[in-house]
Amino acid sequence: MANCLRRFGRLGLISKAKNGKRELYSTTSVSPASGDNTSSTKSINLFTAVNQALHIALDSDPRSYVFGEDVGFGGVFRCTTGLADRFGKQRVFNTPLCEQGIVGFAIGLAAMDNRAIAEIQFVDYIYPAFDQAGDIPIVNEAAKFRYRSGNQFNCGGLTIRAPYGAVGHGGHYHSQSPEAFFCHVPGIKVVIPRSPRQAKGLLLSCIRDPNPVVFFEPKWLYRLAVEEVPENDYMLPLSEAEVIREGSDITLVGWGAQLSIMAEACVEAEKDGISCELIDLRTLLPWDKETVEASVKKTGRLLISHEAPVTGGFGAEISASIVERCFLRLEAPVARVCGLDTPFPLVFEPFYMPTKNKILDAIKATVSY
Amino acid sequence: MFQSVDFPGGRVAFTSEMSFIAESSEKRVKCYRVLDDNGHPMSSRFEQVSKEVAVKMYSSMVTLQIMDTIFYEAQRQGRLSFYLTSNGEEAINIASAAALSPDDVVLPQYREPGVLIWRGFTMQEFANQCFGNKADYGKGRQMPIHYGSNKHNYFTVSSPIATQLPQAVGAAYSVKMDRRDACVVTYFGDGGSSEGDFHASLNFAAVMEAPVVFICRNNGWAISTPTSEQFRSDGIVVKGQAYGVRSIRVDGNDALAVYGAIHAAREMAIREQRPILVEALTYRVGHHSTSDDSTKYRPADEIQRWKISRNPLARFRKWIERNGWLNDEDESELRDNVRKQLLHAIQVAERTEKPPLEDLFTDVYDHLPSNLQEQEKLLRDTIEKHPQDYPAGVPV
Numbered sequence A: 001m002a003n004c005l006r007r008f009g010r011l012g013l014i015s016k017a018k019n020g021k022r023e024l025y026s027t028t029s030v031s032p033a034s035g036d037n038t039s040s041t042k043s044i045n046l047f048t049a050v051n052q053a054l055h056i057a058l059d060s061d062p063r064s065y066v067f068g069e070d071v072g073f074g075g076v077f078r079c080t081t082g083l084a085d086r087f088g089k090q091r092v093f094n095t096p097l098c099e100q101g102i103v104g105f106a107i108g109l110a111a112m113d114n115r116a117i118a119e120i121q122f123v124d125y126i127y128p129a130f131d132q133a134g135d136i137p138i139v140n141e142a143a144k145f146r147y148r149s150g151n152q153f154n155c156g157g158l159t160i161r162a163p164y165g166a167v168g169h170g171g172h173y174h175s176q177s178p179e180a181f182f183c184h185v186p187g188i189k190v191v192i193p194r195s196p197r198q199a200k201g202l203l204l205s206c207i208r209d210p211n212p213v214v215f216f217e218p219k220w221l222y223r224l225a226v227e228e229v230p231e232n233d234y235m236l237p238l239s240e241a242e243v244i245r246e247g248s249d250i251t252l253v254g255w256g257a258q259l260s261i262m263a264e265a266c267v268e269a270e271k272d273g274i275s276c277e278l279i280d281l282r283t284l285l286p287w288d289k290e291t292v293e294a295s296v297k298k299t300g301r302l303l304i305s306h307e308a309p310v311t312g313g314f315g316a317e318i319s320a321s322i323v324e325r326c327f328l329r330l331e332a333p334v335a336r337v338c339g340l341d342t343p344f345p346l347v348f349e350p351f352y353m354p355t356k357n358k359i360l361d362a363i364k365a366t367v368s369y
Numbered sequence B: 001m002f003q004s005v006d007f008p009g010g011r012v013a014f015t016s017e018m019s020f021i022a023e024s025s026e027k028r029v030k031c032y033r034v035l036d037d038n039g040h041p042m043s044s045r046f047e048q049v050s051k052e053v054a055v056k057m058y059s060s061m062v063t064l065q066i067m068d069t070i071f072y073e074a075q076r077q078g079r080l081s082f083y084l085t086s087n088g089e090e091a092i093n094i095a096s097a098a099a100l101s102p103d104d105v106v107l108p109q110y111r112e113p114g115v116l117i118w119r120g121f122t123m124q125e126f127a128n129q130c131f132g133n134k135a136d137y138g139k140g141r142q143m144p145i146h147y148g149s150n151k152h153n154y155f156t157v158s159s160p161i162a163t164q165l166p167q168a169v170g171a172a173y174s175v176k177m178d179r180r181d182a183c184v185v186t187y188f189g190d191g192g193s194s195e196g197d198f199h200a201s202l203n204f205a206a207v208m209e210a211p212v213v214f215i216c217r218n219n220g221w222a223i224s225t226p227t228s229e230q231f232r233s234d235g236i237v238v239k240g241q242a243y244g245v246r247s248i249r250v251d252g253n254d255a256l257a258v259y260g261a262i263h264a265a266r267e268m269a270i271r272e273q274r275p276i277l278v279e280a281l282t283y284r285v286g287h288h289s290t291s292d293d294s295t296k297y298r299p300a301d302e303i304q305r306w307k308i309s310r311n312p313l314a315r316f317r318k319w320i321e322r323n324g325w326l327n328d329e330d331e332s333e334l335r336d337n338v339r340k341q342l343l344h345a346i347q348v349a350e351r352t353e354k355p356p357l358e359d360l361f362t363d364v365y366d367h368l369p370s371n372l373q374e375q376e377k378l379l380r381d382t383i384e385k386h387p388q389d390y391p392a393g394v395p396v
């Protein structure tokens, strides 16, 4: 494990975090839900941040529920630890092993004016809830609930949480990044946090947002990413990207775990005199084009990076939109550094991944185009 | 004269009595068993097993047990990234395999490597998969324990639960159309029975009259979820009738009962061209996998009870020992042998190089499309530029 991590440079990120350098994670806009701005912070990891958000969600709204496979004992990633003890088995519970059932149930619960917070154990297993079994609850049901009823009904209280992405040893079915599928579905929101502080604030916003949301948690960072997180109830805005590093030569756009890799590439590029602006998209649907557009108008260059396969990835959508808006300002083709067009491969994971050096090479090629 | 109505599916009688069908029958469905706790046959009427087959069954169970112990240990030592044992379910694994013909096509879940042991998949082949080296038939692409072997009629394991079940029905329909003297056998857990795919598969199998045997390993747990939070029916066996599928419940820790039930199920599936559902009652003695600690959610004495007093190997051993087919000496020789084979296999598998880089790109399609050709070329340039980023074990 340690070897894999070093290969991808994520260990570097964490040791940095331990040394107190957390620029990547610091957030500019924390809006306290309670109006209490003076809350203390604690250094916690990402799964603990998710856990805190769930505690707050259940505590602040008695009509909220948390459920999914193995959620009762704390979940396989420990995100739901302590919830059943504190809020009881009627509000926090195990479901049968049936993703289609979990999401269908959650939609019904949400449609009756509740907050249904459903966990899918791995995003790789969200497909039965997506398409395989024919019911298509996420795509055909959740996403169209409001629209098809002329706004008589909605399931806005629905939030589906699922761990996503590479983890060093997950192979085909414990590593996928399927965000692009969901970004093709009008009616749902897609949100992916990069760090503990972001995870807590964004998750609370998703839970309280009046639209169905899928919230993908970077499982590689569950334990690895540690930062100071306010202990109080706060929310971070949806559909607002965040510039997490300012620069003038090229704009980099990413989300989730990939940002830490991109941040390292930015640091390396700086040594070669290239100034990179790094943007965390945070919400992929509906996404904040304005922030990306403003940045690209300034830098004249754009690079997008994600773990999902490059073909049909969300990077393609960003690229097309920015070319439409910034065509005359672009000084080089938009670069994409992404996963390969193969299933996620176990032994070949280091080859598949959009690594720091692949990004760095693409930055240099784009800047000297 | 009783009044009745002709309705699709047959005549339905009318009644003036309003009565709802109960949610469960008064008594739970009985469990077929041959050997009692002490390994004595409860009756003389059971599917007989020759000395040769019985000894092979016992040896295979022992082999599976030792393989689990050694691979589990290797994972703990950090040599394997992941492992998952079949502890406690050795009888289902081996006795079901023994009752099948090698031509029967198997679609596994993941806790049935014993079927492969029975069919002659070697310790080296298991180790190659777990280490993901170039001799692994899956070319290092999947996590450990995702075995598959075309020559053994054993489909490759896929992690998503229950997806194999409707596929098994399709495969069985092909076997039917080809008029082969074989059936398809598919395995799943109690958890898997909650998936939509399970229900689709039973219904399809009944309607398509597919020769498929569904074997449910009801081991009480799906990771941390007990069966009481999985379903409220009397287990899996009763679900057969609702779909028009014949079913039986069997003691999964009784090798002779499993053997007999699967033998009969196979006969009926092929002769009558129909699906059969078998629910084997057992217990997952090990943790779910190396990523799990089951003492967090279940009592230690429950595990101990199943491990010791309901051990499937111990019960079967008593029976074959009483038949004079095995003694302590044979057994210790067997154990030594298997252990040596395994340690050797692990050493070899660990030393064998990883699959070559081109295997990253092949098999996505039958031929490499242009996007992958381009990506392979780009990747090779990157590797040349940044060799330090890539593991040395993979030949490029």
Ligand SMILES: Cc1ncc(C[n+]2csc(CCOP(=O)(O)OP(=O)(O)O)c2C)c(N)n1
Pocket: A069, A097, A099, A121, A122, A125, A128, B111, B159, B160, B161, B162, B188, B189, B190, B191, B192, B193, B217, B219, B221, B222, B223, B284, B288
């Ligand atoms: C569709 C799907 N959802 C969730 C998972 C995660 N998962 C892996 S094993 C498992 C439990 C399976 O239990 P069961 O079918 O009873 O088999 P057992 O492990 O007990 O042999 C779960 C929930 C998965 N692999 N696939």
